[in-house]
Structure formats: C-alpha cells, structure tokens
Amino acid sequence: MPSSTQDRPADPVVSVDGLHKRYGSTIAVDDVGLDVHRGEIFGILGPNGAGKTTTVECLTGLRAPDRGTVRVLGLDPQRDGLALRQRVGCQLQESELPGKLRAGEALDLYSSFYEHPADGRALAARLGLTSSLDTPYAKLSGGQKQRLSIALALIGNPEIAVLDELTTGLDPQARRDTWELIEGVRDQGVTIVLVTHFMDEAERLCDRLALIDHGRVVATDTPQGLVRRAGVGQVLRFRTADPVPDERLRAVLAQVPSVEQVDVTGDDVVVRGGHDVVVATLLGLTGQGITPVAVAAERGRLEDAFVELTRRDRQHRPGADAEPTTVLEEV
Numbered sequence: 001m002p003s004s005t006q007d008r009p010a011d012p013v014v015s016v017d018g019l020h021k022r023y024g025s026t027i028a029v030d031d032v033g034l035d036v037h038r039g040e041i042f043g044i045l046g047p048n049g050a051g052k053t054t055t056v057e058c059l060t061g062l063r064a065p066d067r068g069t070v071r072v073l074g075l076d077p078q079r080d081g082l083a084l085r086q087r088v089g090c091q092l093q094e095s096e097l098p099g100k101l102r103a104g105e106a107l108d109l110y111s112s113f114y115e116h117p118a119d120g121r122a123l124a125a126r127l128g129l130t131s132s133l134d135t136p137y138a139k140l141s142g143g144q145k146q147r148l149s150i151a152l153a154l155i156g157n158p159e160i161a162v163l164d165e166l167t168t169g170l171d172p173q174a175r176r177d178t179w180e181l182i183e184g185v186r187d188q189g190v191t192i193v194l195v196t197h198f199m200d201e202a203e204r205l206c207d208r209l210a211l212i213d214h215g216r217v218v219a220t221d222t223p224q225g226l227v228r229r230a231g232v233g234q235v236l237r238f239r240t241a242d243p244v245p246d247e248r249l250r251a252v253l254a255q256v257p258s259v260e261q262v263d264v265t266g267d268d269v270v271v272r273g274g275h276d277v278v279v280a281t282l283l284g285l286t287g288q289g290i291t292p293v294a295v296a297a298e299r300g301r302l303e304d305a306f307v308e309l310t311r312r313d314r315q316h317r318p319g320a321d322a323e324p325t326t327v328l329e330e331v
C-alpha cells in the first residue's frame with residue numbers, strides 16, 4: 001500500500017479536481033481534489049455538514065458539479081452514468097425501499113440489474129442477513145436495513161464500492177463484523193470509497209484518508225501519516241505504584257515541559273503531549289519518587305490530528321472563520 005501521497009500511481013480509479021458544489025448560498029464543496037488508488041480503502045472523513053456526501057454524490061453521478069472534473073474508472077459520471085452503474089456499487093445515506101419488499105426480494109431485484117451479480121445468499125450470510133431474508137423492509141431493524149444497504153452496494157460485484165456512513169446504527173460487534181467484511185472485499189480487489197465521521201472507523205479501516213472540513217480537503221494521507229504530519233505527539237497511560245494525591249501528581253506533571261494535557265480517571269492517568277512526552281514524563285515522575293506502573297505509550301490519535309490540521313488550514317485560508325472545529329464523534 002502506498003505510504004504517502006507522493007507515490008500516486010498514474011491511473012487513479014477515481015480522480016477529482018477542482019470540484020465545486022453550492023446549494024443556494026451554502027457552499028457544500030469548495031475546490032475538492034482527490035485521487036483514489038485501485039484496491040485501497042479510501043476514507044472521506046469529516047464532521048457532519050463538511051461536504052462528504054455531496055462529494056460522493058458527484059462521484060456516483062447523482063449530483064452534477066457546478067465546476068470541476070470528476071473521473072471514475074476513466075469515465076465522466078454525468079455523461080457515462082449508465083456504464084458506470086454496472087461497475088460502481090453505492091450505499092448511500094437514507095436509501096429507502098418499498099416497505100413491503102422483503103430483504104431477499106430486494107437482493108434478487110438488484111441482482112437482476114447487473115450482468116455479473118454476486119451470489120446474493122452468500123453475501124447475505126456474510127452480512128448476517130440470512131434470517132432476515134423473508135422480512136419486509138419496513139419491519140427490518142435499523143441495523144438490518146444498514147446491512148441490507150451494504151449488500152445492495154456489493155450485489156453487482158462492483159470494481160468500486162462507495163459506502164456512506166457504513167456502520168451508523170450498528171452495535172459494536174456488528175461494526176467490527178462489517179469492518180472485517182469490507183476488508184475482505186478490499187482484499188478481493190474492490191476499491192472502497194468510505195464516507196465516515198467516525199474516527200475509530202477511519203483509523204481502523206482506511207488505507208488513506210482525505211480530511212474534509214467546510215467543503216475543503218485539509219489533508220490526504222495514511223492515518224499514521226496524518227498523525228505524523230500534525231505532530232500531535234504521544235500519549236502515555238499509567239498508574240502509580242503507591243497512591244499519590246491528585247494535586248501532587250498534577251504539580252509534578254506540570255513541571256514536565258512537554259506535557260500538554262493530564263486526565264485522571266480513578267487510578268488511571270493519561271498524559272498527552274509532544275513527541276518526547278513519554279520519556280520526559282517517566283523521568284519527571286521517578287525524579288520525584290513516584291513509580292509509574294502499568295505503563296502504556298500510544299501514538300497520537302487521528303482525532304487530535306484532525307483538529308490540529310484543520311486549525312492550521314483555517315489559519316492559512318483567507319477569510320476563514322475562527323470558529324473551533326467540531327470534534328468528531330467517537331463510539
């Protein structure tokens with residue numbers, strides 16, 4: 001998998017350049033550019049209202065851009081929509097089916113649209129839908145509807161699958177199962193474009209990501225690359241071998257130059273800071289006779305990277321507002 005945006009292949013399967021879309025006075029997408037490589041899971045990550053859905057609707061031909069170029073498998077989604085529908089599967093938000101249509105009938109119906117459909121029953125089994133195949137759409141739970149919409153996106157054996165808010169409404173186990181399914185689909189060679197506002201999903205699943213804020217791409221890289229670029233540093237978790245009063249612990253940590261944030265929950269202490277915060281904190285604690293135990297160091301989180309990269313982008317943007325970035329939701 002490519003490790004940075006520098007080693008882009010010459011023929012991206014999705015290529016977007018200078019994309020603009022406005023609804024009345026709302027600028028939904030403002031000069032978005034991105035390339036998706038064949039066989040990767042490419043995430044479009046940003047808070048609600050950032051312009052993610054509008055961007056993928058332009059990729060799938062559901063919306064016409066005001067300006068800009070969109071190429072999917074070398075084709076123009078506006079001009080070549082029919083040809084692309086055979087090769088691109090879509091799971092879009094709020095796709096509603098007739099209430100009386102049973103899940104199995106929906107799979108059969110969608111499968112009839114394609115020249116080389118997947119095995120609907122096998123797909124249903126992989127998505128945990130087998131026992132719901134006779135259930136009318138209106139009677140499916142939110143999670144079952146979500147799984148069915150993923151199955152309908154994959155039923156045509158697409159080269160590219162566009163998945164919008166893949167795991168919204170699923171319980172934690174179903175989310176993990178869905179992630180594994182999507183990784184399996186990617187491993188079979190399908191390119192996945194994944195829209196999400198979940199940090200953990202993006203970090204776990206995506207090979208590369210475009211961070212989107214207020215209709216603009218703030219940065220594109222691997223999850224680790226984004227964390228590195230943002231320089232959001234390290235996180236240290238520990239407990240103390242002996243009880244230490246909260247004020248004393250905080251006073252000691254306040255003396256460590258690279259510590260930026262301290263959170264204490266019961267016996268657990270979490271320290272965030274610069275790239276040397278782990279070593280500096282351990283030295284600072286032991287220097288004061290406090291012995292840390294159950295020590296765990298982590299790299300900075302994608303959420304911290306998002307906030308930092310967005311802040312930098314706004315500083316460099318003429319006329320940018322100063323409002324703080326919406327912190328993305330975690331489950």
Ligand code: ADP
Nearest residue numbers: 023026028046047048049050051052053054055
């Ligand atoms: P996201 O998928 O990141 O939540 P959207 O692309 O749905 O973002 O929306 C981007 C912006 O465009 C938001 O301000 C949203 O309110 C607005 N918007 C989206 N769809 C429409 C529409 N059909 N009509 C008017 N405004 C819209």
